[in-house]
Amino acid sequence: MAAPEWDPYVVLNVPRRATGEEIRAAYLLLAARYHPDQHQGNPLEELASARMAEINRAYEVLSDPARRAAFDAGSQTRTTRDAADRAMRGRFMKGAALLLALPLVFRTGAIILRGLGALIRLLFEALGSLRGPRLAAGAGLVALVVLLVATFKRRRR
Numbered sequence: 001m002a003a004p005e006w007d008p009y010v011v012l013n014v015p016r017r018a019t020g021e022e023i024r025a026a027y028l029l030l031a032a033r034y035h036p037d038q039h040q041g042n043p044l045e046e047l048a049s050a051r052m053a054e055i056n057r058a059y060e061v062l063s064d065p066a067r068r069a070a071f072d073a074g075s076q077t078r079t080t081r082d083a084a085d086r087a088m089r090g091r092f093m094k095g096a097a098l099l100l101a102l103p104l105v106f107r108t109g110a111i112i113l114r115g116l117g118a119l120i121r122l123l124f125e126a127l128g129s130l131r132g133p134r135l136a137a138g139a140g141l142v143a144l145v146v147l148l149v150a151t152f153k154r155r156r157r
Contacts, residue, residue: 008058008071016072020063027059 009016012026032038034055039048061067 008061011054011058012062014062018062023059023062027055027063030055 009018012023012030014023014026018026031052034048034052036045036049036052039045042048061071
């Protein structure tokens with residue numbers, strides 16, 4: 001898995017829709033915290049200097065409207081490409097799982113089909129034994145099946 005790419009919005013801790021004033025305020029807050037003058041003689045002086053360089057770089061990108069627009073356009077392209085890659089990997093994994101499960105399906109498929117056939121036969125027998133209008137009984141039975149399916153789908157999530 002590739003390392004995440006640098007994002008100036010994350011560095012300055014501002015939302016993507018932040019205004020110029022919000023970006024400047026976030027920059028000033030972080031600059032006051034990580035400025036090298038604040039950490040002279042401190043063992044973390046080098047770390048603070050590196051962080052300050054990253055903050056300056058992020059502010060340079062986001063404070064210039066042209067550079068910000070270019071970054072946003074590039075990050076949107078990367079996000080779309082990454083989403084497409086993840087979707088393709090998901091499809092591949094599902095296909096691979098299906099191929100691996102194929103022998104199991106062939107072995108147990110007949111048993112499952114017989115069980116489903118018996119279940120459907122029982123449902124139709126129950127429908128036939130109900131008194132009253134057949135349409136109402138059928139609608140009730142369909143509603144019951146829909147509720148069961150919805151319950152099982154909810155449990156799987």
